[in-house]
Amino acid sequence: MSDPSAPPSGPLRGLRVLDLTRVLAGPTCVQMLGDLGAEVIKIEKPGSGDDTRGFAPPFMPGSHESAYFVGVNRNKQSVTLDIARPEGQALARRLLAGCDILVENFKVGALAKYGLGYEQLHEEFPGLIYCSITGFGQTGPYAPRPGYDSLIQAMGGVMSLTGEPDGLPQKVGVPVADLFAGLYGCIGILAALRHKERTGQGQQIDIGMLDTHVAWLANQGMNFLATGENPARLGNQHPNIVPYQVFATADGHVVLSIGNDPTFRRFCAAFGLEHLPDDENFATNAARVRNRQLVTDTLAPVLRQHKTTWWVERLEAEKIGCGPINKLSEVFDDPQVRFREMVVDLPHDAAEGGRVKVIANPVRLSETPVDYRISPPTLGEHTEAVLGRLLGLGAAELAALREQGIV
Numbered sequence: 001m002s003d004p005s006a007p008p009s010g011p012l013r014g015l016r017v018l019d020l021t022r023v024l025a026g027p028t029c030v031q032m033l034g035d036l037g038a039e040v041i042k043i044e045k046p047g048s049g050d051d052t053r054g055f056a057p058p059f060m061p062g063s064h065e066s067a068y069f070v071g072v073n074r075n076k077q078s079v080t081l082d083i084a085r086p087e088g089q090a091l092a093r094r095l096l097a098g099c100d101i102l103v104e105n106f107k108v109g110a111l112a113k114y115g116l117g118y119e120q121l122h123e124e125f126p127g128l129i130y131c132s133i134t135g136f137g138q139t140g141p142y143a144p145r146p147g148y149d150s151l152i153q154a155m156g157g158v159m160s161l162t163g164e165p166d167g168l169p170q171k172v173g174v175p176v177a178d179l180f181a182g183l184y185g186c187i188g189i190l191a192a193l194r195h196k197e198r199t200g201q202g203q204q205i206d207i208g209m210l211d212t213h214v215a216w217l218a219n220q221g222m223n224f225l226a227t228g229e230n231p232a233r234l235g236n237q238h239p240n241i242v243p244y245q246v247f248a249t250a251d252g253h254v255v256l257s258i259g260n261d262p263t264f265r266r267f268c269a270a271f272g273l274e275h276l277p278d279d280e281n282f283a284t285n286a287a288r289v290r291n292r293q294l295v296t297d298t299l300a301p302v303l304r305q306h307k308t309t310w311w312v313e314r315l316e317a318e319k320i321g322c323g324p325i326n327k328l329s330e331v332f333d334d335p336q337v338r339f340r341e342m343v344v345d346l347p348h349d350a351a352e353g354g355r356v357k358v359i360a361n362p363v364r365l366s367e368t369p370v371d372y373r374i375s376p377p378t379l380g381e382h383t384e385a386v387l388g389r390l391l392g393l394g395a396a397e398l399a400a401l402r403e404q405g406i407v
Contacts, residue, residue: 017101043092109144129193
């Protein structure tokens with residue numbers, strides 16, 4: 001098993017995080033902090049733990065650990081603690097005395113019932129950075145509501161933008177609302193750490209999934225603000241650039257991404273379409289956007305003449321953006337993905353062969369690289385070690401707490 005006592009090497013080494021999160025948004029945030037070197041103590045409910053331990057199948061090969069849980073819980077020490085009970089709350093506060101950061105994604109006000117709300121802790125721990133990730137933030141008419149990824153994708157507008165023009169609105173195939181909330185939470189924590197370095201002052205970071213979802217509407221959100229018109233669903237086409245879309249080939253599909261007029265001219269010159277850039281309907285990107293269907297109908301027969309690999313090779317030779325639509329088996333076998341080591345193999349006693357594969361952290365730091373030191377933990381794996389090391393609890397005390405169901 002990986003050694004949680006091994007000293008971290010990342011830029012956040014020396015910092016300690018109390019992790020009161022579960023499912024995806026919060027764990028994503030905290031895993032990033034752990035990957036960057038922070039010591040993470042993940043608090044889980046005795047007997048059941050993080051909800052995602054039960055989000056299976058699939059399980060990791062040869063284990064009872066769900067793939068979902070394993071994906072966002074490395075570099076964390078699992079401590080079982082019932083914070084609904086006064087004894088558990090007292091232990092949590094003792095742990096907080098040695099922590100720099102608390103991250104939670106309970107419903108608004110839920111932790112206050114346990115004496116662990118921000119206002120309750122701020123006076124006792126003025127330097128504590130307290131990050132709250134919820135569906136709708138700490139304020140506003142929707143604050144009490146629970147937040148779920150597909151719900152936020154719907155309410156935040158992205159589903160109205162995704163899908164074929166004559167089809168149903170579609171959610172994105174991965175839980176982007178959760179993931180973005182977690183990453184924005186991490187950004188907020190890093191900013192708060194800088195403020196604390198300068199002033200010694202902690203603060204609360206209020207992350208609402210709906211807020212972060214609206215924030216990443218990006219060009220589509222700005223298109224609406226500029227025109228007052230709801231953008232239409234365009235399937236695999238781009239709202240502001242043409243051609244920038246999927247085309248059928250002789251044996252599959254290819255993504256063609258032509259981002260400017262010189263590239264369009266180069267494309268046309270290379271593939272027997274020299275006359276198109278002189279046509280006013282094709283001459284500029286603005287003209288091509290206005291004549292989107294004409295451009296698509298003109299290029300589609302050309303792309304269907306050859307196989308995907310033929311197009312990828314020749315478009316790359318012309319330095320024109322293109323690529324196949326890979327299945328995940330092809331993604332993880334891609335030479336670029338393999339070269340960049342985007343899959344990490346970690347020791348794990350509960351898994352087949354004593355190892356688990358996880359998706360790597362994509363942040364590359366030249367001097368303080370990401371640190372993969374602790375495998376995704378089994379439930380309560382580090383309870384005795386952490387409470388003994390940090391709180392000085394002896395074997396008899398720990399046995400009594402376990403007997404009472406507090407840990």
